[in-house]
Amino acid sequence: MQYRKNKKGEDLSILGFGCMRFTKKGGNIDIAKAEKEILEAYRAGVNYYDTAYIYPGSEAAIGEIFERNHIREKINIATKLPQYLIRNMAAVNKHFDEELSRLRTNYVDYYLMHHMTDVAMWEKMKKIGILEWIEEKKKSGAIRNIGFSYHGNTDNFLKILNDYDWDMCQIQYNYLDEVSQAGVEGLKAAAEKGIPVVIMEPLRGGKLVNMLPPEAKRVMKESGRNWSPAEWGLRWLYNQPEVTVVLSGMNSVEMVRENCRTAASAPAGHFTEADFRTLSEVTKKIREKEKVGCTGCRYCMPCPQGVDIPGIFRCYNTMFIESKSQGRWQYAQTVGLTKEPAFATQCIRCGKCEKHCPQEIPIREKLKEADRAVRPLPYKIGINIARKFVFRKSR
Numbered sequence: 365m366q367y368r369k370n371k372k373g374e375d376l377s378i379l380g381f382g383c384m385r386f387t388k389k390g391g392n393i394d395i396a397k398a399e400k401e402i403l404e405a406y407r408a409g410v411n412y413y414d415t416a417y418i419y420p421g422s423e424a425a426i427g428e429i430f431e432r433n434h435i436r437e438k439i440n441i442a443t444k445l446p447q448y449l450i451r452n453m454a455a456v457n458k459h460f461d462e463e464l465s466r467l468r469t470n471y472v473d474y475y476l477m478h479h480m481t482d483v484a485m486w487e488k489m490k491k492i493g494i495l496e497w498i499e500e501k502k503k504s505g506a507i508r509n510i511g512f513s514y515h516g517n518t519d520n521f522l523k524i525l526n527d528y529d530w531d532m533c534q535i536q537y538n539y540l541d542e543v544s545q546a547g548v549e550g551l552k553a554a555a556e557k558g559i560p561v562v563i564m565e566p567l568r569g570g571k572l573v574n575m576l577p578p579e580a581k582r583v584m585k586e587s588g589r590n591w592s593p594a595e596w597g598l599r600w601l602y603n604q605p606e607v608t609v610v611l612s613g614m615n616s617v618e619m620v621r622e623n624c625r626t627a628a629s630a631p632a633g634h635f636t637e638a639d640f641r642t643l644s645e646v647t648k649k650i651r652e653k654e655k656v657g658c659t660g661c662r663y664c665m666p667c668p669q670g671v672d673i674p675g676i677f678r679c680y681n682t683m684f685i686e687s688k689s690q691g692r693w694q695y696a697q698t699v700g701l702t703k704e705p706a707f708a709t710q711c712i713r714c715g716k717c718e719k720h721c722p723q724e725i726p727i728r729e730k731l732k733e734a735d736r737a738v739r740p741l742p743y744k745i746g747i748n749i750a751r752k753f754v755f756r757k758s759r
């Protein structure tokens with residue numbers, strides 16, 4: 365494992381464990397499986413574990429695992445305050461205390477204001493008294509480092525970054541998003557301040573692995589590098605010295621091993637000109653295909669009308685990245701045949717989802733377009749018949 369430094373000179377593993385995507389069993393996190401994955405990562409030197417108040421069951425699961433294995437003091441826990449739900453300091457205290465209790469600890473190593481998209485959110489938090497609260501918590505040792513996670517545009521990122529003496533920040537960044545959101549400009553600005561930059565969505569929710577068009581895979585293969593698509597994405601990040609920790613939502617021991625291997629062998633500056641050319645060609649091939657730049661982050665959910673927004677976009681994109689039939693088949697299974705209908709046509713155009721979309725997707729328009737593509741008339745009829753059949757049989 366390689367390490368990079370935080371503001372205090374402490375080591376952070378360049379690979380961080382994203383604790384949002386643990387495997388579920390009977391609706392809950394499969395703790396035994398998650399424990400194996402976490403311990404595999406811990407033994408390989410991963411010392412940064414990222415969770416959040418709103419990741420279902422995640423804080424409690426990792427709290428239990430760290431306590432049982434007596435490793436709490438040896439690792440860093442990063443968790444987040446759902447600032448978008450907060451109206452006063454009583455709510456801040458309530459959420460923080462609950463998080464400590466779920467995590468079975470009395471301190472958090474990295475505490476983040478979750479999902480900031482606009483400086484107005486930070487202004488609101490300051491207005492209710494968050495600055496004094498942070499000062500008090502840092503003094504008491506309940507919070508070791510304070511930061512924010514970010515999904516808005518570059519301008520607002522720079523405003524938030526420059527408004528406070530942060531200890532770290534977390535941004536979405538990958539080779540497809542080099543200039544969107546905080547982007548490379550935000551990354552460099554944060555690094556210049558000497559704060560660690562933690563990267564989320566390094567593989568765009570798995571898209572840079574599972575949904576790469578065959579042409580893009582071919583470009584990688586012909587490069588002469590024996591790197592998997594995941595490795596290309598992670599290496600591109602590790603190559604940049606401004607990147608401190610790259611989060612990966614690992615949910616198998618094999619994935620942990622592969623990512624640890626990559627993290628151990630990818631120093632800053634190891635990319636050649638030819639590697640950059642390869643990824644630029646790959647990006648071109650992906651962009652040629654994709655119809656909606658949805659990362660599957662689910663910040664737009666739940667839709668009050670039950671529309672499965674990311675699910676519909678994923679299938680729509682699959683039609684163009686893989687094949688029409690594959691996209692429609694996936695749609696029939698994952699959207700068409702859920703018990704509660706989740707069709708785009710249920711949208712009443714309230715606009716709630718668009719306010720939360722970090723990618724600024726015109727969701728209402730794109731849903732209409734996607735529905736026409738994934739559910740042409742014969743499919744619509746077929747899915748309706750199948751629904752009647754499946755749900756009548758299951759009653």
Ligand code: SF4
Nearest residue numbers: 667711712714715717
């Ligand atoms: S605009 Fe449509 S999809 Fe978005 S939240 Fe409202 S009903 Fe749901």
Ligand code: SF4
Nearest residue numbers: 658659661662664721
């Ligand atoms: S539509 Fe936007 S908010 Fe919703 S999942 Fe996609 S990227 Fe995330």
